[in-house]
Amino acid sequence: xxxxxxxxxxxxxxxxxxxxxxxxxxxxxxxxxxxxxxxxxxxxxxxxxxxxxxxxxxxxxxxxxxxxxxxxxxxxxxxxxxxxxxxxxxxxxxxxxxxxxxxxxxxxxxxxxxxxxxxxxxxxxxxxxxxxxxxxxxxxxxxxxxxxxxxxxxxxxxxxxxxxxxxxxxxxxxxxxxxxxxxxxxxxxx
Amino acid sequence: xxxxxxxxxxxxxxxxxxxxxxxxxxxxxxxxxxxxxxxxxxxxxxxxxxxxxxxxxxxxxxxxxxxxxxxxxxxxxxxxxxxxxxxxxxxxxxxxxxxxxxxxxxxxxxxxxxxxxxxxxxxxxxxxxxxxxxxxxxxxxxxxxxxxxxxxxxxxxxxxxxxxxxxxxxxxxxxxxxxxxxxxxxxxxxxxxxxxxxxxxxxxxxxxxxxxxxxxxxxxxxxxxxxxxxxxxxxxxxxxxxxxxxxxxxxxxxxxxxxxxxxxxxxxxxxxxxxxxxxxxxxxxxxxxxxxxxxxxxxxxxxxxxxxxxxxxxxxxxxxxxxxxxxxxxxxxxxxxxxxxxxxxxxxxxxx
Numbered sequence: 001x002x003x004x005x006x007x008x009x010x011x012x013x014x015x016x017x018x019x020x021x022x023x024x025x026x027x028x029x030x031x032x033x034x035x036x037x038x039x040x041x042x043x044x045x046x047x048x049x050x051x052x053x054x055x056x057x058x059x060x061x062x063x064x065x066x067x068x069x070x071x072x073x074x075x076x077x078x079x080x081x082x083x084x085x086x087x088x089x090x091x092x093x094x095x096x097x098x099x100x101x102x103x104x105x106x107x108x109x110x111x112x113x114x115x116x117x118x119x120x121x122x123x124x125x126x127x128x129x130x131x132x133x134x135x136x137x138x139x140x141x142x143x144x145x146x147x148x149x150x151x152x153x154x155x156x157x158x159x160x161x162x163x164x165x166x167x168x169x170x171x172x173x174x175x176x177x178x179x180x181x182x183x184x185x186x187x188x189x190x
Numbered sequence: 191x192x193x194x195x196x197x198x199x200x201x202x203x204x205x206x207x208x209x210x211x212x213x214x215x216x217x218x219x220x221x222x223x224x225x226x227x228x229x230x231x232x233x234x235x236x237x238x239x240x241x242x243x244x245x246x247x248x249x250x251x252x253x254x255x256x257x258x259x260x261x262x263x264x265x266x267x268x269x270x271x272x273x274x275x276x277x278x279x280x281x282x283x284x285x286x287x288x289x290x291x292x293x294x295x296x297x298x299x300x301x302x303x304x305x306x307x308x309x310x311x312x313x314x315x316x317x318x319x320x321x322x323x324x325x326x327x328x329x330x331x332x333x334x335x336x337x338x339x340x341x342x343x344x345x346x347x348x349x350x351x352x353x354x355x356x357x358x359x360x361x362x363x364x365x366x367x368x369x370x371x372x373x374x375x376x377x378x379x380x381x382x383x384x385x386x387x388x389x390x391x392x393x394x395x396x397x398x399x400x401x402x403x404x405x406x407x408x409x410x411x412x413x414x415x416x417x418x419x420x421x422x423x424x425x426x427x428x429x430x431x432x433x434x435x436x437x438x439x440x441x442x443x444x445x446x447x448x449x450x451x452x453x454x455x456x457x458x459x460x461x462x463x464x465x466x467x468x469x470x471x472x473x474x475x476x477x478x479x480x481x482x483x484x485x486x487x488x489x490x491x492x493x494x495x496x497x498x499x500x501x502x503x504x505x506x507x508x509x510x511x512x513x514x515x516x517x518x519x520x521x522x523x524x525x526x527x528x529x530x531x532x533x534x535x536x537x538x539x540x541x542x
Contacts, residue, residue, distance in 0.1 A: 044192065045193070046192065102191065103191060103192065104192055145191050158191075
């Protein structure tokens with residue numbers, strides 16, 4: 001298990017390099033991502049990318065599923081092969097409320113982020129000591145989580161969208177649990 | 191990425207069943223897990239001698255809490271558009287004693303689902319009068335079931351269920367009181383569990399089977415479970431005529447005899463037939479409890495004024511007499527046509 005690094009940190013801003021071989025180091029990285037994400041409870045983590053452990057490799061995991069039976073899914077060298085034309089702020093196209101994204105590397109801040117409603121992802125997984133290529137279509141919340149983690153591999157943070165598209169960012173008041181809008185100038189330091 | 195807290199589900203509540211539906215609304219308004227954003231109820235009906243229009247208790251409660259109230263006569267596109275214009279799309283539509291069948295175009299209006307709280311342990315006692323039917327048929331247990339609404343009454347998939355024992359002296363009024371009380375107590379947890387299940391963070395359907403879990407007296411079926419065929423007859427709406435029982439049958443029950451003459455309302459005759467019950471003191475005592483208030487048990491007796499209606503308001507069972515091992519019916523409170531409520535003793539000598 002490793003410590004998740006937080007902003008500001010240069011490792012969060014670098015473009016990660018591909019994983020070329022299915023060696024012991026790759027296996028260790030996957031195990032580390034798995035253990036670190038599982039241990040993350042308050043707030044509950046649903047995705048973690050290697051750069052968040054200060055490891056500049058193209059790997060991330062997602063951890064979603066029905067209550068108490070979340071499933072870990074590993075993505076190595078992912079490519080977004082295709083995606084919807086439409087972008088949404090909610091979790092499903094029929095969801096009319098904005099749902100907020102948060103990031104384990106940006107504690108306490110939340111904001112709406114436009115994401116594709118569906119994506120077609122080509123990625124690799126480790127199977128019997130080999131890198132095996134897979135392709136899958138993801139929708140709704142899982143598609144959102146993958147896009148968020150994919151951005152980490154290119155040094156992009158969700159707050160970059162807040163600045164680019166002038167979207168609100170909120171801080172959770174630990175006492176009242178209410179969200180308070182923050183001054184976005186602080187995000188430029190990330 | 192982290193999981194952000196799921197916003198409180200916004201609920202459009204629909205209920206019209208007297209103070210019972212209002213009790214549920216009151217409990218839901220106090221529940222911190224959910225937010226009531228509007229109320230749907232039947233339009234004010236003329237009541238009392240003056241026939242002034244009286245809003246339902248749900249309507250009155252909603253107004254006193256400044257909640258938007260909608261009283262469409264017809265559930266159509268126009269009345270739906272009116273609701274949407276005022277409060278937007280709710281997360282859930284929840285009905286509890288609303289009485290109208292929600293048309294299929296309305297079922298897709300809420301963002302997540304249209305749910306109904308039914309007052310029986312489904313699939314038993316589908317229909318408009320589940321508590322009355324359970325009482326008449328002598329059930330000792332019933333309950334409430336939260337279902338996803340379907341285009342026909344009470345056949346949707348089950349979400350959660352909670353049971354309630356039926357006391358030997360229960361009337362339809364005390365039973366509905368208890369069932370709605372129970373409903374108000376269990377709904378916040380049931381609704382939260384449903385919303386959490388349906389929230390897009392859950393990759394539902396990947397297991398393919400329903401997990402059944404019980405917690406605090408509630409049994410959850412998630413993903414929602416298809417109902418099997420009903421083990422009981424359909425609890426059809428009882429009409430005003432349904433409470434008729436022939437005087438001979440009542441006299442026989444008072445004497446502790448099974449009545450051979452099946453002189454009673456078609457609905458009661460149907461219950462006896464489908465359940466293979468005897469028309470006797472036990473059946474009649476249960477039926478009087480089951481129908482008190484509405485439609486009420488009544489009979490026709492001959493007095494000096496000719497044939498008159500006699501309402502049976504209260505009765506109880508007596509032990510078997512020495513001559514027979516059968517229990518018998520003892521009439522307590524009655525009301526003769528055009529007279530005030532009185533004890534049976536005051537009336538029995540008027541019957542020829």
